[in-house]
Structure formats: C-alpha cells, structure tokens
Amino acid sequence: MSYKTFAAIDVGSYELAMKIYEISTKNGIKEIDHIRHRIELGTDSYFTGKIERARVDELCRMLNEFTAIMKSYKVDGYKAYGTSAIRESQNRLILLDQIETRTGVKIEVLSNSEQRFLDYKSVASRVKDFQSIIEKSTAFIDIGGGSVQISLFDEDSLVTSQNIRPGVLRMREELARVSYRSYQLEDMVEEMVYDSLESFREMYIGDKKIQNIILVDDYVSLVVQRNYLEMIKKGQVSTESFLNFVDSLKKKKTREIAMSLGLAQENISLLYFSALMLKCMIKVLGAEMLWAPGVSLCDGIAYEYAEQNKLLSSGTDGMPHDFEQDILDCARDINRRYHSIEYRTREREMIALTIFDSMKKKHSLSKRDRLLLQLAAILSECGRYISFANIGDSSYNIIIATEIIGLSHVEREILANIVKYATEKFDYYKILDSTASLDRESYLKIAKLTAIIRLSEGLDLSHRGKCSKLKIVNEEDELLLIVETNADMTLEFGLFDRYATFFEEVYNIKPVIRQKKSNI
Template sequence: MCAAVCGLSSWTEPVTLNLELQKNFFKHAVNSFYNERICMSDTFAAVHVGSYELTMKIFEISRKNGLKCLDHIRHRIDLGSETYATGTISSRHMLELTRVLKEFSEIMKSYGVTNVQAYGTSALRETHNINIICAQLEQRTGIKVDILSNSEQRFLDYKSIALQSTKFTELIEEPTAIIDIGGGSIQVSLFDKDKLVTTQNMKLGVLRLRQTLEHLAEGKDRYPELIAELVDSQLHVLSKFYLNDRTYKNLVIIDDYMSPVFQKISSPGYDKGFIISSDFDKMLERFSRMSNDYIAKELSISTEYVTLAYISGILVKRITVALMSQLLWAPGVTLCDGIAYEYAEKKKYITPIHDFEADIIACGMSIAKRYGGSKSRARTLESIALPIFDKTKKLHGLGHRERLLLELSTILHDCGKYISLMNMGFCCYNIIMSTEIIGLSHRERSIVANVVRFNHENFLYFDDSPDCYKGLTRKDYLTIAKLTAILRVANALDRTHNHKFKDVSVTVKDDEVQILLDTTSDITIEKGLINNRASFFEEIFGVKPVIRQKRLF
C-alpha cells in the first residue's frame, strides 16, 4: 500500500521493518501524497439560472492562489416575469435555456473544467413542474441543475462577499445590513459585532416591482413615489419588530442590477464600489431626469438593464432611509462567486475567514428570543445533548452537519410555548417550518422542526406516512429518530429547569450509555423520568441510557 502511495515499484524481496520505522514510512508517504494533492488546482464552473439572466463563471481554484476567475459569461433571459405570473416556463424559453446551457457545456470543455455546480433560484423555484423541467435540462444538456431554497441562496450570496475578506470583516464589526436584491424578493440581514442579528425575506424583488409598475402604466418620473408606497409598509414592520430604534451605518448591496453601476462610481476618498448616501441620492436624482439610452451610454451598460437598475436603486434608497444608513457598498459579487467559494471551502482549498455556522446558530437564537425561549435552559440542554451525540458516534453514524441540527434543536426546543403550553410540540413545528433559518435547506429545517416536535409529542413512524415527513427520505427520517432520542434524554435530565449539573460526561460501555452527572443536588426526579425516555433511546440505538451521580448530597 505504501509503495502504491509513494509511486514506488513493488519490492522484489521481503523487507522487515520495525514498527516505528513502518509508522514513519507510512506517515511520510501520506504526507507526500497530501502535499502533492494540495498543490493541484481545479477548474470549476459555477452556473446560475436566475430570474433575468443565465450566468456562468469559470474559476481556477488552488490552495496557493485561492479563487481566480477565468471567464464570466452572461445571457439575458427573462424567466422571472413569466414564472412569477404563470408558474410555468414556456416552450420558447425552454428551448433557449437548453441552447445556452449546451453552449456553456462546450465552453467548459474548452477550459478543461473538472467540476461544475449549477443552481436555479426563485424563477425556477416558483415553477409548478420544476422536477420535470430539471430532468429535461439534464437529459438535453448533461448539466444537472439543483434548486436552491431561498435561505440557501442567500447564504451563498452572503458567502460570496467573503471573497472581499478584509472589507467584509471590517464592516460587520459595526452595525451593518446586507441587502440581497433578487428578481422575486429581497433579503435583509442585520449584523452587529460580527454576529447575525436577524434576517428577513420580503417579496419586493425588482422584476415583481417592474411588473406592478408596468401594470399601473405610469411614467418613470413617478417611480420613486409609487415604489415608496409599495415597500415602505413592509419596511416599517421590519423596523418596528427588529431594529429597536437602532441605526445600521453600513449597507452592503448584492444584486445584478445596481451593483454594475456601483463598480463604475465611488464617493471622493473611497474605494471603488463605496458611495455615501448623500451622493447616492444625487445620482438617483440625476438618473430620474435622463433617458435610458443616455444612462446606458454614460455608464457603459446595456439599455435593457437601465430600468431594472433604476428600480433597484429606488429600492436601495427606501431601505437606506429605513435603516438610516450612511455608507453603501456594492462589492460586485454574484451567486456564482458564492458557489465557487463553497466548493473551495469544502475541498480545503481556502481557509474560511468567517464562521458561517455561527451565523446559523445566531439565527436560531434570534428566533428563540423572539418567541420567549429560555437561553439558560437551551445552554443546559446543549451541554447534555452534544456530549451524548459525540460519544455515541459509532452508534448513530451521523456527521458534523447533523450535530449542528441537534444544536439548533436545543436552542428552539420550547419556542412553541409562546403560543400554547398544551400543544407546544405542534406549535414548535409550525413556528420553525414558517421561519427562515439562513443557511439551512428546507429539508434540514424540516428535520429540526420534527426533532423539536417529537421532543414533546409521541413519535410518528415513517411507514404510517404522516404529513410531517412529506418531502423527506427514509434516511432523513432515521436522522430525526436519532436526534429525537438524544434530545429526549437531555430534556429528561433537566426536566425541573433547575440546572442542577456542573458537568456531564458520557461513556458507552457494553449495552449502556452511562451519563455521569457532577452534582450535589437531589436528582430523584431525573432518575425517575429518564426511564420513560430511555425506552425510545434503546429502541433507536439498541443501548440503554443510565444515570450515574458523581457526588452524593
């Protein structure tokens, strides 16, 4: 095996090495292979089937040079206006999609692309027969298009900003809002001290607004007034429930409409893409008096983008007023950048400069706070549930991502009590399923919702086909069962909410999971209740959880 790894020919005679030499030799062989691997590079293609255009970026990705964009191809195709109105894609657009994706495939071959990831967003997401559409595209072009949920899409957009690592890190230390403007909706994410405070989605996308304005048949001079009426009511709700009279000094803009304009201008004394709010207001005022052709010529952009850019600009203006922002920054990144960043991160080509999983947890904590969740109780459950998860890996076979879902479940374990103490499990489920958690797919959110629900209610089995498992696989169901079993045991050990334990340690021995509690308190209730929860844990894992007390009172 070592010979194969090192590229050596087979030995012609037996060689005897002592154990230490064998270890060193194998270690050297593996290190040599690893060092050779990380010096390699990937040619990666990121494809985005968006609301208004089809985009492909080709990157050379290596550990030494990070991400280097080799090519950026854009093709205008207005899918959003059609799908938002009808829920379908016409045959004409399907033929155009197929043709362009085939051309993208040929371009990939010319660059020697080794890996490709294609995603569709809201325009495809809102299509009724999306599975049929994606199957046809893959059959005709060889490119598999996966559909991103809104929270996954925004998370990738958010990751794309991390490519501008220094500026990104500096900005989010202060109160900063990231505004992700799409064709169908906008996402407002609020940060402070490098932490995500909240994120909200509103159906105020540029294409939707354009459709409404065209229906009203009013001139360009009335756009600011009409858009203000359309969006200010929703922004007022955002301000009332989430801003708490705070101002967000910095505004980061991600979009395909206004960002190209920002890349051509800046306020005096600022880098490209940065503009202070007063200068931005003056620019919009100038645009309102110019023809689209003149603006297109002055900024060297396509005439067809001018109206969308202007609508996006007015939308940014309304958000700037609501958040009282002073500095605007459009880094000029796209979803394709986020797709490439995530690929490079998974393949260990780059080291993350920001803990994105911490933002997922922060989002969960924000939801729990909104619904009166107990922060101290969540911490106690986490301190019990996560050690059980870690020490029983050989029993459950779950990974790091499932551990994150368990942590979220401990945070959101009692959010339903805000609505009803009698039906807490059902209310928890509905709150979680109705609330966006940035960075989680719909499937993952469903797993968390079911785990929290079954912590309070009788477990429902997959073969009984309950509605709560709709869209989930048998593997997802087993994940729910395993995480529920762990959370139930953790919940039983803090049933009185008195936080009796200083420390919890877990060991697996024979047919038992021994949970050692460091406490001087009376744990009669916990010992009694664990038996009720132990039966389900034993059913799922085949071992019985047993409490041991380290200190006697």
C-alpha cells in the same frame, strides 16, 4: 502547483450566468472567465406559473454553449443552481428533466435561504473588509428578481434575516400592469416596499441606527464597482453620494443612461428599479455608508466548492468567517423573539452535544447533523409562546414558518420534526411519510436526533443546572451518564425511564444515569 478548474452556473430570474474559476490553496479563488446572457425566466413563472417553450429552448441552447465552454477549459467540476424563477415554476420537475435530457446539465434548485446564504458567503469570503464592516450595525441587502433579503449584523453577530417581496423583476412586471407617468414611478416603488420596511425597522431595529449597508445585486453594484460615484474606497460610497446619483437618473433618458454607464440598454429598467428600492431602504434604515463588493451567486457557488474540497486557506486576511455560528445566531434570535428562557436551552444544548460527541462510533451521523441537533436544543421551547399544552406542535409550526438562513427546506423540516417529537408521541415512518416530504434517510436522522434530545430533557427536568458536570462512558450495551453534583436528583432518577425508552429503541443501548457526589 495543484489547482482545480471549476464552473459555477446561475440560472437566475432575469439572467443566465457562468463563471470559470481556478481554485488552489495557495492563490485562493481566481475568476478567469465570465459569460452572461439575458433571459427573463421570471417574467413567465412569476405570473403564469410556467416558463414558456421559446424561453426553455433559448435556455437549453445557451446551456449547450456553456457546456462547450466548460469542455474547452477542461473543468474538474461544475455546479448549476436555479433560483426563484425555476423554484416557482409549477412544472419544475418536468422542466428540470427536459433541460438535463437536452443539455446534460443537471440544475439543482435552491431554496430562498440556501440562495441567500451562498450570496452571503460570497461577500463574507472577503474576510478583512466584511469583518471590519459588520463590527458596526450593518444591513446586508440582497436584491434579487423575485424578492429582497435583509439581514442585520451587530457587533460581528447575525441578528436576524428576513425575506421581503417583491424583487426588481417581479416589481417591474407588476407595475407594467399599472398605468402611470414616469414622474410617479419613485412614489409607487416606495409605496410597494415602505410598509414592509417600516415593519422590519420597528420589529428588529427600533431606535438603533444602522451605519452600513452591504449590497448584493446585479446592477447597482456594477455601477459602484466601475467608479461612477465618488468613492470612500474601492466599492464603498457614502449613501449621500448614492442618493444624488439616483436623483440624477431621473433627468436622463434610458439610452443616455446606458451610454454614460456602459450598460446594455435592456438592463437600465432593472437598474433603475434596484436603485429606487435601495434609496427607499436607505431612507428607512438611515445608513451612512454603502459597500457593493461586486460579487454574485456564482462566487458563492465557487466558495462552497472550495470549502467542500478543502481548498480554502486562511491566507493573510485572517481565518474564514464562521458561517455555522451565523446559523446558530439566527436560531437564538428566534428564541428571543418567542421569549424562550436562554439558560434552560443552553443546558439542554450542552447535554445533547455531549451525548452526540460520545457516540460518534454508534450513530453514524455527520457534523451537519450535529448542527441540526444543536439547533433543535436551542429551539426546543419556542412553542411555549403559543401554547404550554402543545409545545411540540407549536414549535414545529414556528420553525416551518420561519426562514433560517443557511438551512435548506428539507433541513428545516427535519429540524421542526425533531423539536416536535421531543415532546410529542413519535410517528413512525408510514405515518410521518404521509405528512411530510421526507425520505428514509431523513426519517432515520429525525429518529436518532430526537432520541438524543429526549434523553437530554430527561437529565434536565428541573432546569436547575444539575448536569453542568456530565461524563459519559460507553459500555457494550449501556450508556453510562455520570452526573457530578450534590443536588437532589430524585426527580430525574424517578422519571428517567420515560425519556430513555425511545433512545434504547433507536440505538439498542440502555442509558443509565449515575450520580457522583462532589467532595466540595
């Protein structure tokens, strides 16, 4: 049987972890080793902006050991990702270059949305349990060292995803600067997170009841997985049982907790902070069931590798979860938040995708680029909420300021620029490069997708569904857009050149609109 051996490395804010996997289409993703090393990189970067030399030396020493372990397993590939501790380091590029020079390990830094999406994938890959749980209103809570991500699901759809600070390590370090007694800790934790949680509840939940919580973290999940609480089923406990467990921790000393739970004593402080934060979230959200599947970022990295190398099988639990649909759901939630009219963007979305699909041989764009185009069509009018006169700039600012789970920062910047230039004068590379961190490839992608969005707008000026039946024919130097409708298209014919000129410049193809009268 053919399989791949893969190593996933998570350079986290308070721990360095590596998992070794065997991955095959027949047996799926099988973990065969797990190595963890406690190193609090975030203690430095969160508060001084740099990781001190002694910790860098320790990190490099451990990465060299990881490299030796990978060689012993003869891994076919590896991925090493850094999260918020490295992301927030002021000298990140220097640090990454130094680590690669000393260890040979190339660390890629994830944006927050990319990191949370991989955590989310690690849970969603457990298709049967995940799908059954999110059919009911569910909060997906991902507690990290720097921040917490809360994503809401309802009827199998992602409703919203928001990032809240602080995370457990950042909170512990902030409170280390405060003089308090142990009995005051729970109240202070609640005071630090309650306002954000209450605002989140009012904005996105209202009177609706959250029934389930899915938890991803490094400590509470471990306790739940080890059956220290009364189980509903493996990894699932009632929130009442969990709250009783948290209250029991108050009566014990650190050493006693560590011995009773089989954890290292140095991990107890972060366990307690994580548990107190989760208790506060349960009180605000009112959930009844807690599921801690016991997955980590490494599992998400392995899933991504298997996905990219076509090693995933639907297996016996059903088809893999549709992650792309979750990204689209997030965009539609942004639209609702800014009161965009859905039928207007739906028509433009359909036209843009039809044009894209008809030109596969001419635009050299990828499936991922198709998703960016679809997102641009959906979000093309969100800026109207701020300004009718400056829709492009307003939409750009909304998208740049809004985290879209599953998109990297660069992808979000590309998306924001496509939406901006759909209505604004296009800035050519020299100007665009001076205002954004985009390379030549990204610039060309923006130009090509903007041209399609503009052409879509030219066919949908009145937003009255005139182009619901659209056929596209590619000729040598023309793109025939044949619209079957009996509606009056005088406006579209009269102003079409204004929207087609940029398309012709980018693709060297002249778009031509034709109307075909229906026999009905």
